[in-house]
Amino acid sequence: MVQIPTIQDIEAARRSFEANEPRDLFYRAATELVSLALEGRTSLSVAEALAVLLQTWNKMFYQYRKFDSQHFADIERLISDHYSLLLTFRQRSIEDFNQEDEGKIRSVFKAFEVILGPVGAAKCLHLLAPHFFPLWDRAIAKAYGFPLGKIGTNAERYCRFMRIVKEQVQSLGGEQTIGRNPLKAIDEYNYCKYTKGWI
Structure with missing residues (x-):
């Protein structure tokens, strides 16, 4: 059973993460690039900004798939098709995620998952709405009791994961207590804890 972490757990994880995971730089770079692209303050498109993270944090997905011009065009289309909804979610926090959101989330998650897989979908959605969409990977989803299924079948699992993460955020006291996202x-x-076993 997944436990709700304490502030001390969160702080211990931060220390371990900083000591062991050099790829955090790519997360910070991609987050900033996505913001700049959405504001029209860079020559990069939003899809190009997302690609920075996909190529580094989601390498496993691309072991047997090409990140070619067609794949890139598919990502551009995803963003275009869901742009206004994603901008709405970008203004929100997971703390105000509610049952009325779930139909829209299932729809947008499935669309992204078909192109990017369930892990890549969560990563991209998080970058586009970083305070609303949580991140996961296969090990994390399994630890939370939602082992990932075939591509295109995980949207309901993701909504259930969001419900748990919302509860965790609220029990920790939100951003004010944690001091960051x-x-x-x-x-x-x-x-x-679940992917690397460092803590």
Whole structure:
């Protein structure tokens, strides 16, 4: 059973993550690039900004798939098709995620998952709405009781995961108590504990 981490757990995970995971630089770079691209303050498109993270944090997905011009065009289309909804979610926090959101989330998650897989979908959605969409990977999903199924079948699992993460964020006291993005903090905890076994 997944435990709700304490602030001390979150802080221990942060120390472990910083000591052991050099790829955090790519997360920070991609987060900033996505913001700049959405604001029209860079020559990069939003899809190009997302590609920075996909090529580094989601390498496993591309072992047997090409990141070619067609794949890139598919990512561009995803963003275009869901742009206004994603901008709405970008203004929100997981703390105000509710049951009325779930139909829209299932729809957008499935669309992204078909192109990017369930892990890549969560990563991209998080970058596009970093305080609303949590991150996961296969080990984390399994630890939370939602082992990932075939591509295109995981949207309901993701909504259930969001419900749990919302509860975790609220029990920790939100961003005010944590002092930074709670979703990134919880992901570092999950990654250190369930993916890597560092804590």
